[in-house]
Amino acid sequence: MTGPAHSGSDPVIIAGAGPIGLTLALALARHQVPSIVLDEGTGVAPESSRSTVLRTDTVGFLQRIGYTRVTADGRSWTAWRTLRRHRELHSVELQHDDVLHLAQHRLLRGLRDAVSATGLVELLPESALLELEQEPGEEAVNVHTQRTWLRGSFLVGCDGPRSTVRKRLSLRFPGRAAADHYALATIRADLPFPGEALLHRDQPRHGGAPAAREVVARPLPDGVWRLDWRLPPRAPGFSPDQLIEQLRATLASWNGGKVPGYELISSADYVVQQRLATKFQVGRAFLAGDAAHLLGSLGMQNLDEGLRDVDNLAWKLGLVWQGCAPERLLTTYQAERRNAVIARLRAVDQAMPLLQPSTALLEARRSLLSGSLRRNAPLLSDGSLGTGRLGGAPAYPTTPGRGRSALTPTLSPTSPGVLVPDLPVITADGTQDRLRARLGRGFLVVLVAPGTGVWASEHWLGAGLMPQLTEATEALPLPAELLVTEEYPGAAAHTVLLIRPDGHLVAAVEGHRPEDLFDLADQARSAAAELPVPRSATGLGSRERLTAGQS
Incomplete structure (x- = not known):
C-alpha cells in the first residue's frame, strides 16, 4: 500500500x-x-x-x-594485522569488500x-x-x-x-576536545604487505626519529598508502623535518632497515574529538x-x-x-541513533585504558603482563574493521528504541532490531536478487521457503502460503514487497520476516497470520512504545505451508 x-x-x-x-x-x-x-x-x-x-x-x-x-573508487583490504615490535599479535583475513578504503x-x-x-x-x-x-x-x-x-x-x-x-x-x-592526536602522511610506495592494513605498535626506532606509540598503514588505490602515527594527546605535532624522519624510520622498519623509494603526497596533523x-x-x-x-x-x-x-x-x-x-515515527530517530552512539562511546571508554595506556610507564608495566596485549589485540581491530562493540552495525532491539541500543555480535540474526544478513532472495515475479539490494524503498516481507531455488517460480508462486502472504503484504498500511529465500540463519522453514527499509529486523514469526503481520507493520510505522511478541502460526496445516516440490 x-x-x-x-x-x-x-x-x-x-x-x-x-x-x-x-x-x-x-x-x-x-x-x-x-x-x-x-x-x-x-x-x-x-x-x-x-x-x-x-x-x-x-x-x-x-x-x-x-x-x-x-567499489571502483576504493581499495579493499585482504587482511588486517596487528604487530608489536616484530611479533604478530593478531591477524584477520578479509573477504573482498569486507572493508573499503577510499579518498x-x-x-x-x-x-x-x-x-x-x-x-x-x-x-x-x-x-x-x-x-x-x-x-x-x-x-x-x-x-x-x-x-x-x-x-x-x-x-x-x-x-x-x-x-x-x-x-x-x-x-x-x-565531550572531549582531544581524545587522540595523530600525524598523517599520504605516500605512494611499494610496501612489502600489498593490500593488507597494518597496525604496528612499539616500532623499533631508527636514528633520532621522534617517538610515536603506534602507526597504522592503510592501502588506497593506485599504490597510495595512508600512514597515521598516534602521538601523546598534548604533545606538539611533527615538524616537517620530524615527519620525514619518522616516515623514513617507519618505512625502514618494514623493509629490512632500508628506506624504499617513496613519494610524499600530503601530510597533516589532526586531533580526534x-x-x-x-x-x-x-x-x-x-x-x-x-x-x-x-x-x-x-x-x-x-x-x-x-x-x-x-x-x-x-x-x-x-x-x-x-x-x-x-x-511521531520521527522521534524514533533520536531514540535509536543517539543511543547507538552512546553505546559506542561507552565501549571506547571501557577499551581505551586497555589499549592506549595514558603514560609510557603504565604502558611498560602492561607490556610485562603475560599475554595482556595479545589478549586485547582483537579489540584493536574492531574499530578499524567494523566488528564487535567498537565497529559493528548496531541493533535497535526495541523498535522504537527505549533504552540502550545493542552493539554486540552475539545477538541472534532473528532478534528484533538486528541488521539482517545479505542473502539470495527471489521476488514475487521470480527475479533473483540480494536481500539488501531490495532495501530502501519500503518494508520487506520475507518468507523462508526451502526448495524454491530448484523449482521454477510458476510451481510455487501460487502454492502454499504465497497467495495469502501476497494478499497480506498488499494490505499492509505502508509500502512493502514480498520476497522468498531458501534459508535464513536461525529461522525455521515457513518463518516470515518483517524488515524495515534500513535493513533492521522488526520481527520473525513462525508461519503466517495476516493480523500479526499487519499489527507489526502498523506499530513499526506508528512509533508504538513496544512491539509485542506475535503469536506463532501453529494453526496452519501442513497442506497450507509452502514446501519444496509443491505445485
Missing part, C-alpha cells in the same frame, strides 16, 4: 553538501522525496589527504541509493555524480544557512541562506562539527553525521556512523512525507 503525499508538500532542506548531506538527498530521492541541499562552497571537491573506511553495510547502502562506483574527494565526486542523475535533488552552491525559523503548529521550517529564504517540510543539519543548525537550535555539544549533541531532533529539524556526534578513537569511523544516521532517518522522513506514517 502507498499513501498519498501531503498536498503541496515542501522539499526537505539539507544543510551541508558533504558526504552525509549528499547521501541523505539520494536516500530521500529513493523514497521519491525532493530535497534542497545547501552548499556553502562552490560545488568543487578538491583533492585532500582525508580518506574514509567503509564497511559492508555502508558500502551496500551507498550502492543502492545510486553511487554505483564506490574523501573521490567519495564526494561519486556522490555528486549520483545526485546529478536524479531530478529530485536541487544543489544550491554558495548558500550557507544563516538562520532558521519554526513556527508552532506549522508543517514547515523556514531557512535563511546567503541568497534567499526557503521553506521546507523538514530541515536536516549535515553541516559538520561546527554545525550552524545545531547552534541555531541552541543544542550543546559536550569525542562529542555528542544533547539532542538529534528539535521539532522538524534534525542533526546527522558530524553535526550530531564525533567519534574516531581506536580506528572508529565517524562517517560510517553518519551513514547509519542517514539510513535510519531517510525512510522515516519518506513515510511521513508520503503520508504513510504519523510524525
Whole structure:
C-alpha cells in the first residue's frame, strides 16, 4: 500500500553538501522525496589527504541509493594485522569488500555524480544557512541562506562539527576536545604487505626519529598508502623535518632497515574529538553525521556512523512525507541513533585504558603482563574493521528504541532490531536478487521457503502460503514487497520476516497470520512504545505451508 503525499508538500532542506548531506538527498530521492541541499562552497571537491573506511553495510547502502562506483573508487583490504615490535599479535583475513578504503574527494565526486542523475535533488552552491525559523503548529521550517529564504517540510543539519543548525537550535555539544592526536602522511610506495592494513605498535626506532606509540598503514588505490602515527594527546605535532624522519624510520622498519623509494603526497596533523549533541531532533529539524556526534578513537569511523544516521532517518522522513506514517515515527530517530552512539562511546571508554595506556610507564608495566596485549589485540581491530562493540552495525532491539541500543555480535540474526544478513532472495515475479539490494524503498516481507531455488517460480508462486502472504503484504498500511529465500540463519522453514527499509529486523514469526503481520507493520510505522511478541502460526496445516516440490 502507498499513501498519498501531503498536498503541496515542501522539499526537505539539507544543510551541508558533504558526504552525509549528499547521501541523505539520494536516500530521500529513493523514497521519491525532493530535497534542497545547501552548499556553502562552490560545488568543487578538491583533492585532500582525508580518506574514509567503509564497511559492508555502508558500502551496500551507498550502492543502492545510486553511487554505483564506490567499489571502483576504493581499495579493499585482504587482511588486517596487528604487530608489536616484530611479533604478530593478531591477524584477520578479509573477504573482498569486507572493508573499503577510499579518498574523501573521490567519495564526494561519486556522490555528486549520483545526485546529478536524479531530478529530485536541487544543489544550491554558495548558500550557507544563516538562520532558521519554526513556527508552532506549522508543517514547515523556514531557512535563511546567503541568497534567499526557503521553506521546507523538514530541515536536516549535515553541516559538520561546527554545525550552524545545531547552534541555531541552541543544542550543546559536550565531550572531549582531544581524545587522540595523530600525524598523517599520504605516500605512494611499494610496501612489502600489498593490500593488507597494518597496525604496528612499539616500532623499533631508527636514528633520532621522534617517538610515536603506534602507526597504522592503510592501502588506497593506485599504490597510495595512508600512514597515521598516534602521538601523546598534548604533545606538539611533527615538524616537517620530524615527519620525514619518522616516515623514513617507519618505512625502514618494514623493509629490512632500508628506506624504499617513496613519494610524499600530503601530510597533516589532526586531533580526534569525542562529542555528542544533547539532542538529534528539535521539532522538524534534525542533526546527522558530524553535526550530531564525533567519534574516531581506536580506528572508529565517524562517517560510517553518519551513514547509519542517514539510513535510519531517510525512510522515516519518506513515510511521513508520503503520508504513510504519523510524525511521531520521527522521534524514533533520536531514540535509536543517539543511543547507538552512546553505546559506542561507552565501549571506547571501557577499551581505551586497555589499549592506549595514558603514560609510557603504565604502558611498560602492561607490556610485562603475560599475554595482556595479545589478549586485547582483537579489540584493536574492531574499530578499524567494523566488528564487535567498537565497529559493528548496531541493533535497535526495541523498535522504537527505549533504552540502550545493542552493539554486540552475539545477538541472534532473528532478534528484533538486528541488521539482517545479505542473502539470495527471489521476488514475487521470480527475479533473483540480494536481500539488501531490495532495501530502501519500503518494508520487506520475507518468507523462508526451502526448495524454491530448484523449482521454477510458476510451481510455487501460487502454492502454499504465497497467495495469502501476497494478499497480506498488499494490505499492509505502508509500502512493502514480498520476497522468498531458501534459508535464513536461525529461522525455521515457513518463518516470515518483517524488515524495515534500513535493513533492521522488526520481527520473525513462525508461519503466517495476516493480523500479526499487519499489527507489526502498523506499530513499526506508528512509533508504538513496544512491539509485542506475535503469536506463532501453529494453526496452519501442513497442506497450507509452502514446501519444496509443491505445485
